[in-house]
Amino acid sequence: MKFTRRDLLAWSAGAAAGLIVTPIPWKLLDDTSIWSQNWPWIPQPPRGPVETKRSFCTLCPKGCALRVRMAAGWPVGISGAPDNPATRGALCPLAYGAHQLNWHPARLKAVRHRGNTSSWFEASTAFAKASTEGPVVIIDGFPGRSTSQLFQDFASKRAAQYRVVLSPEIRSLRAYEAWAGVPATALGYDLENVRTIVSFGARMLDGWGSPGRFSHLWAEQASGKTDPQLRLIQIEPQLSRTASRAWKWISIRPETDSALAAGIARVLLEQRLVRATGPMPRLSLTEASSLTGLGPDAIHDLAQVLVAEKPTLAIADGDNPAVAALNFVLGSIGTPGGIIQTTKSAMPYLPAESNIDAARAVLIDSSVPWDFDVQTEAEVFRFAAWDGGSSKADWLLPAPGFLEELTDIPSAPGSSVQTYSLTAALTRPAFEVHTAAQFLQNVEPQIGKPEEIIHQRCAQIFKARTGSIYAADVAAVSNCSSPQKLEEAMWAGAIWMNEPLYNSRLLRSLREWPTEAGSATPQNSENTWSPGILPPLSSKLYCESNLCESSERRNA
Amino acid sequence: MASLTMTETHVTDSRWIARGVERISLSRFLLCLAPWFVLLVIGVYAAGLCLFYGLNQTNMDNRFAFGLWIFLDLGIIALGAGAFFTGFLVYILKRSELKPILNTAVVVGFICYSGAVSILMIDVGQPLRAWFTFWHPNTHSMLTEVTFCISCYLLVLSLEYIPILLRNRQLRKLPSFLIFEHQLHKLVPVLAAVGTLLSFFHQGSLGGLYGVLRGRPFAFRDGIFIWPSTFFLFILSAIASGPSFLMLVTATVEKVTGKRLVPPDLFRRLGLISGVLLAVYIAAKSIDTLIWMDFTSPAMGFAPWLSYMHKPFGTPILFAEIVLFGLIPAFLLTYRRTAAKRGWLLSAAAMACMGILLNRFVLTVQTLALPTLSFDEFLTYTPSWQEVASFAGVIAYGVIVYSLSYRYLPLFPAQKGDETHVSGR
């Protein structure tokens, strides 16, 4: 039989018509709805048992308490721990995306030496060699940890120097150091008892101290109230987020905080609005007025407001002796609602900014903010979990990332009471990372391990029998049956909180109004974030909304 | 069209061209169409980019969720209304004097609707799920009505187009095709009736699309029965502009081919229909606007002037819509002395079409640009080249389909051998 072209056409037409009555085309059509949901390139979340663990954030020295939801062994969600009395469930916005940081493309996965891939062995050898050749400087960004203790041990054994990069909160306490004879790390702001806060540019509502602490006080006592129990007066040239939500916003010329503090102090002293009789600032009210751009009447009114509801606390953004002196005039040093001592056991320290020219090597811990820049000829060993770019360090050493490090968490900077908590590593990276402490141990095996120091510290807390352990329930330390039980509770996510030390005496005399300007205050208080990169999700804040229009953080 | 693919120098397609009509040579025809083919290829490429990479290729965004495509879709569907309306006039109202333009109306309608549907297929984020609307229809949604009616009407238009197609000289030779065409032709009045019904609803639903948007006080209109007033305004404006657009298309073809294709009287007739309907539409639109200004908008907490305080959408645009591209062309189309002059008539037809396009633009673009929350900004949007090119591709497709139809199919009855040449050629 001959098969013509016409036959072929007829056959095709018949087949097409016939196909419609079969389920094939309809099934295929139906399948499109399944295909279009499950394209192979759409990422799928992990499957596995879900559990919630407790931990603490180590991305900045505030050490906020976390609840971490884990699925199949991976952290899949972060939330605050409401039962933690220090942070009260609050976290900064970045923390909510922090669990994705470990997958950030900028994650440092291998040792890098001046731009080339190197090895831990070479780095360790180079450091050991350097430490025998000359002085070594170790820089810590999160003082008070067991790791900090190890750094100090290393320093004392190897004649090295231990230095600290201070958070803005601690930096603002440096002016009191000399008068009180206590290191700034042992001082705190008693915000819980204050009635009026005058903030000289400190971004109180932008994560100052620890996000949960002040925001809760403000929300309960100050928000939207015409006559709040907690009056927040924000002094700042521009309308910041804190300024926009403050009880009063006072706009002055940039960098004239000291002049305004002097002007206020002069009014307070001249009009005998305070008990103190001195020291009298050299600046006259007119001078203060012309410097700040604020009328003499406005300064006068402000001074009146400051003494209307006491205790009043002045908080500077960074080291500002004039603001500290204002606190002295206001009588806010060593009193409830003022600057108080939080611990008697703080170690002395050297600020990282001090001259380090003579050093042969500098080791920077991963807790030091990435943008901390060290001006030195020495060989720099920089620990970091992420490469934030443009680093001048000779060695980049991969450190544990988020939730990957066993560590203890001392008090948050500026906290009015001493706290202590512990966190174990919840996950482990697939590549080799080491902490700076482990690295130093290779060179100096005698310095011990963080676990040992943590163990000792828990024993000390048990022995001192002050403060309470906050977990699901609150228990006084004096009720703890054994140091082991205490440590167990701590590893499970509890926090130890000491009693406030109101009766500690801080030196309260100040003869002269400070003349020297404080040390540099390079950043705003929000900038204590240590990694050089931000969670990818922070593009919601910096790119996908108009919320934060600052351009420098857009490179998330 | 097998001959088109031959490569000899003396290619001819005269076998396919109707006996007795005169057409330019194939090479010249292809040369004239070449730029349109290029545009079509660019358009298909741009559409391909949108389908492959997704709608991030466009400049639409979360506020401007509808953009150029929806505006032009609404525009060409309104202009394509000539197809159903002429069918309605010829077959239902028995106005046989409009018959010469009927085939053109069908082809133009087919082009407009198929073009609009293909753009819509690119415009949706998940084209593979287009059939969901038929499977899980939400009967309350205007878009469901639009989808159903447009797809059914496109089917009707295809059925109306087939008889024209089968009248091609070569295709007629196939006896079965001839029988099919003959049978189908009998159906055409039925198709016209069905088409009228479908078109009536989807033109209206396209208007309802915006009129039901309670969240957009600029577009929202109170209802008559279950339909917002824009439902009826859209039908009116579409049938007002349809005949004008047919007139413009025919006049363009006459100009390009240098032939007189329809009796000159027909243009005046189309103009009169268009003009009267336009006048009715403008009257209805004015009443609607006044009701909106005085009742609908204030009731929703929006002072009507709020909608006109953002440049360039000031009151001049309302004036342009109602007077400049409404009353004036309506007058020019109906007034005997202007309607008698071809120049005035065609200009007025063009203005009428512009007015309808402006109306669709205002409803789609201004609605989305205007703030709703008191702290919203007024936003603007510029289409990306992919959006413009995809649409230009549709226009090129239209030109090509029409040109091919004109060349190979007997679109105008006057051409069966006794066409009159335009003097001076």
Place this chain on the structure above:
Amino acid sequence: MSARYGMVIDLDRCTGCGACMMACAAENNVPALPKATNRTGLTPMLVRKVSNGRNGVAQREVFIPILCMHCEQHTPCVSVCPQQAVEVDRATGIVMQMPQRCLGCRYCMTACPYHARYFNWWDPAWPAGTEKSLNPGVAVRMRGVVEKCNMCHARLHAAQEKAAAAGKREIDPADYVPACVEACPTGAIRFGNLADPNDPVTQESHSPEAFRFLARLGTEPKVYYKSKEAWVRALAEAASSTEVQHG
């Protein structure tokens, strides 16, 4: 008893930190795409900064978290969807978006007066490996569909499962808290059942300081806002706000 979940957002307490936005994105597996802008990004919860329009020291700002308002009546997005991808869940009052059903026509986005709906302009993508950090309770949406706040429906689902496992019919309200509510460091966002007259959120919604945006559209949104400041309350309706800005 069917619930009507809603919120009261105390604008006086909002400091605009954005924790709610981050928590929402993390909870709901919302990708952060490199090319997304403030007009093409996915922010089911979006904090907007609004100024009182004055200059100098008279300038004030308020931060307004905008999310789906879960309109109860004439829900603008529900009636327009051609294929029933949006519905008001009668048991909870939550306006649900079904991405698997969505065609991506974006008609609902033009219908929403709050601009609380977002289109997936891109394929969802994260840096390699990040999929391990995604929330297993929420399916990742595909490109070309619309999404919005569903009041963390996965959390409601988990709470219902927990209640069912315990043999209870009603969920424990403490088990169902949307991510943004949980994340707010100042407690500005409060969540509750508006059908329950004893719920503190219901009571707060009746406060004279409470208001809803564009309430005159008649859509009965279930997200209330609250402020002691008159200029903030005046933002609720369009006409009055222009008076604020121009007066």
